[in-house]
Amino acid sequence: MSQPNSAQGVCSSRLTSQDYAENFSDLHPPLDAHEALVAADRCYFCHDAPCITACPTDIDIPLFIRQIATGTPESAARTILSQNILGGMCARVCPTETLCEEACVREAAEGQPVDIGRLQRFATDTIMRSASHPFQRAAETGKTVAVIGAGPAGLSCAHRLAMHGHNVKIFDARPKAGGLNEFGIAAYKSTDDFAAKEVEWLLAIGGIDIETGKALGRDMSLSDLIDTYDAVFLGMGLAGVNALGLAGEEKDEVRDAVSFIADLRQSSDLSTLPVGRHVVVIGGGMTAVDAAVQSKLLGAQNVHLVYRRGRARMNASKYEQDLAASRGVNIITNAEPIAVHGNGAVREVEFSYTVEGPNGLERTEDTFRLPADQVLKAIGQTLEDTPDLVKTDGRKIEVGENGRTSHPAIWAGGDCASGGDDLTVTAVAEGRNAAEDIHRTLMG
Amino acid sequence: MANLQSDFLGIKSPNPFWLASAPPTDKEYNVRRAFEAGWGGVVWKTLGSEGPPIVNVSGPRYGAIWGADRRLLGLNNIELITDRPLEVNLREIKAVKRDYPDRALVVSLMVPCEEQEWKTILPLIEETGADGVELNFGCPHGMAERGMGSAVGQVPDYVEMVTRWVKETTRMPCIVKLTPNIADITHPARAAKDGGADAVSLINTITSITGVDLDIMAPTPTIDGKGTHGGYCGPAVKPIAMNMVAQIARNPQTAGLPISGIGGVTTWRDAAEFMALGASNVQVCTAAMTYGFKIVQEMISGLSQWMDEKGYHSIDDFVGAAVPKVVDWQYLNLNHVTKARIDQDACIKCGRCYAACEDTSHQAISMSPERVFDVKDDECVACNLCVNVCPVEGCITMETLAVGAMDERTGVPVAAEHRDWTKHPNNPFANAAE
The missing domain is CATH 1.10.1060.10 (Alpha-helical ferredoxin)
Structure with missing residues (x-):
């Protein structure tokens, strides 16, 4: 890789086009x-x-x-x-x-x-x-199901329902289907527009109609859906992001890692994507690692990933942590942000080291500052609007076996539902299991 | 340092590893490379009568069977004897033998079953200075259709007749190469001995079809849409070959007849096993065709190391050492009891022992929810299948129960005395107990 452009601040075109292509190629090249x-x-x-x-x-x-x-x-x-x-x-x-x-x-x-x-x-x-879709739909049942969210849980649920002969309508708030497969996830894990291609391939089963730009709560209500459809599956994920709750958090170039990654995934020319010279990522999960690694790959000179607890508590796997380290990301653990400094735009983030005390995590007097012209927050996501009609556990929609909610005609799965582990594969399993349960319920 | 020197019928070679009569020994160029690589001897690829040479197919001549990672386990061929003019082969044999006097050079022969044919070619071979002849009574394809190769080897009377012609004509040591495509290998071996053969070599290849092209519905290798049976060799045939070697070595009518062991020898260990069963040396083909001539270096170093470890000074110290322990089934001790033992530290919890035992054997292995596999001694018949399917070598072993220990399966303590089927009460023809 050639020397990145080390201009101060957040700017684009830090690398050559060849470097961008190399940096964002397949992390694990396919087997021949x-x-x-x-x-x-x-x-x-x-x-x-x-x-x-x-x-x-x-x-x-x-x-x-x-x-x-x-x-x-x-x-x-x-x-x-x-x-x-x-x-x-x-x-x-x-x-x-x-x-x-x-x-x-x-x-x-x-x-x-x-x-x-x-x-x-x-x-x-x-x-x-190959041209053909490997599954065939059963005879039409005449039943209709609304699926909220065209992410892994919603798509999995919709496909299984369609296979059983039901007619499925998917609503998604974003302009494109795919959910986190399309808007989240590091670009080097899903190259060549794979998420969109997979959605198109999946829809070839037939019987699924997707309407994008439609959000639950904003454009429709759950009670409307229940009146119109025989069943509803909620798989809208977690659209809200947690805030740090710090003084200075509103300063320019302090943003959510989720939206940073979404911009990157949707970019058709990575050289137009601005990135800081000194990037600080706050969080310890997969989103934090994805944001940190990709900042580095976009040409940031220094990237720090700072997590408030110890390494063992990080949600990102050992493999992901090693990946970040191998790409030049500095991982700092047991440190919590206490202030964002800067005049207009962020210049520094101040941290306090932490210890695990008897009352949980405690800050110490030991503080330090990291230079930062861009801060990416990856400290968790939340259910944006709690839907009416279904009970939540305060954070997520409460579900029982097979994604059943407190309402008999509503199921839920994926990140918006309780339990689970925020993995794509778990969301797929939950969507599929809910579909089977919906099918059994509808067909009596 | 062990002495690997071999003396087979008076033919000396620095080690007992010879290349078998086959494509690797078809011409001077290959044989010189083989000797440079360290092979102790070669049997030159089979020569035919003078006249227009035979013609080989120009389509594929080999088919194969593979194991994991495309390791070649079995090779099938439809190549015939040499397709080069006799005089060219003779000239090259003479030149090679002159330059490598310390190596064994035996010439394989296959001419029609007529006395004059044999009496004509033998003096030509003698003239080259070759160390001996090997009569190819084994090739099962092509030449057999013309009344040669295995067509002779399958009729003991012909084997004896031709061998006698050869022994009457030449002073050279005569090795008779046997075909395995026969019900009882001791019959042609005995015939060779009766005809005066100095030794037998075995096995030649086994009649085989290695594959079918399911698109064109024809056997492979396929020549212009058709295929024919070939001769099978390589590691896959080693167990068949070793049994035949042992049968000849322990049969009273053939015991003592020198044997050159052939059939899937790939490593020094294979060679040692053949030799333990009575072969004085071994001949190799498929391993060389798979990996090149260099493999002989491992065979030499491995056999040498093993002989040193065992205290064997020369190969004669162990040739035939296992023959007395090859017996008919009826003499196996039915009072001997073993049980499978699983080394829990070595176990990787794949469960293959369980699947094999539960589905196809005696339901003698239990599986806990934590994937701990244990042997149920009251069900274990000691079949050894779990040992064979376990991917971890040494993880499952068979433990011999001591005399007096209870066999929980039968409820009978292990008896001290040997009792085989010939003495077993269930055998109506059993000899009266002592």
Whole structure:
């Protein structure tokens, strides 16, 4: 990489076009056919395999790998997609190192699991390159379901409902479908406009209509939907972002990591995307890591990721932390922001070191300042407008088994629903399970 | 340092690793490379009668079977004997033998089953200075249709007749190469011995079809839309070959007849196993065709290291050492009891032992919710399948129960005395107990 443009402040064109292309290429390049066969050969076809148990969508991993090994990646893809219709995206974004690959017996045997994530991508890429959609709709049932949110949970739910013959209407507040697959997630995990392509491919099942730019609460109410549709699935995610609650937070160039990532994902020319010379990211989850790494890849000179607790408490996996470190992100833990300084635009962030005391996290007198011409806040998201008619636990919509809410005609799943772990794959599982439950309920 | 020197029928070679008669030994260029790489000897690819050479297919000649990571396990060929003129081969053999006097150079022969044919070619071979001849009674494809190769090897009377012609004609040591495509290998071996053979070599290739092209619905390798059976060799045939070697080594009518072991020898260990079962040396083809001539270096160093570790000074110290322990099933001790033992520290919890035992065997392995696998001694018949399917070598072993220990499956303590089927009460023909 050539020397980045180190101008002060937040500015664009810090890199050459070649650097942008290299920095944002596939994090895990796809396996070619030979590599896939070599990787597939390593699977032991375990009995009641631990990797299946570790997968939130219960994909029969040994079976699909055997199908790849025997020259039928299309069958492998059907095995994957019948459990997880967004298997293509999950192959790219799942933290496999803490799910299937962590459970792989070859991780125990030699510290090197079967390359399950990339094998899944090989299979799903193969079938998605072919023209036909692998699933067929059942006969029309005449039932209609409204799905709020075209993210992983909503799309998964809609596809399964459509497959059972129901007519599905998806509403999404954003201008494009895909949810966090389209607007969140680091760009190097979903290259080549994959999220949009996957949505288009998924919709080929038929029976699903998407209306974008329509938000629940703003453009329609839950009671309207219940009157119009036989059932409603809520999968709108968490549109609100938490604030630091600090003096100076309103200063220029202090913004949400979520919107920073969304801008990056939607940018058609990364050189037009401004980034600070000194970037400070506050938070310890995947969003924080994605924002920090991508700031660095956009040409920021110094990127600090600051998390208020210890490393072990970070939601970002060890793998993600290492990725950030390898890209040049400085990770500081046990430090909490106490003030944002600057005249108009941010110049510095002041932190206090913390300790875990008997009453939780406590600030110490030990403080320090980091230079910052851009601050990205990644300290969690919230349900923006709590929908009426369904109970919440104060933060998220309360759900029971299969995403059932307190209202008999309303289901919920994904990040907006209680439980779960904010993973794409979990959202897909919840959407699918809710769809099956809605189907059983509607068909009596 | 162990001495790997081999003396087979008076033919000396610095080690017991010879290249078998096959494509790697078809011409001077290859054989010189082989000797430079360290091979102890070669059997030159089979020569035919003088006259227009035979013609090989110009389509694919090989088919294969692979294991994990495309490791070649079995190779099938439809190549015939040498397709180069006899005089060219003879000239090259003479030149090579002159330059490598310390290596074994045996010439493989296959001419029609007529006395005059054999009596004509043998003096030509003698003239080259070659160390001996090997009679190819083994090739199962192509030449067999013309009454040669395995067509001879499958009729013991022909084996004996041709061997006798050869022994009457030449002073050279005569090795008879046997085909495995026969019900009982000791029959042609005995015939060779009766004909005066100095040794037998085995096995030649096994009749086989390695694959079917499911698009054009034809066997592979496919030549212009059609295929034919070929001869199968490589690691996949080693167990078949070793059994045949052992059968000849322990049969009273053939015991003592020198054997050159052939069939899937890939490593020094394979060679040691063949030799333990009675082969004085081994011949290699597929391993060289897969990896090149250099593999002989591992064979030499491995055999040497193992012999040093075991205290064997020369190869004669262990040739045939395992033969007395190859017996008929009826002499196995039915009082001997073992049980599978799983090393929980080595176990990676794949569950393959459980699936194999539960689905296909004796339901003798339990599985806990935490994926801990344990052997149920009261069900375990000691079949060894769990050992065989476990991907971790040494994780599951078979433990011998001591005399007097209770076999929980039968409820009978392990008896001290040997009792095989010939003495078992369930055998109506059992000898009366002592």
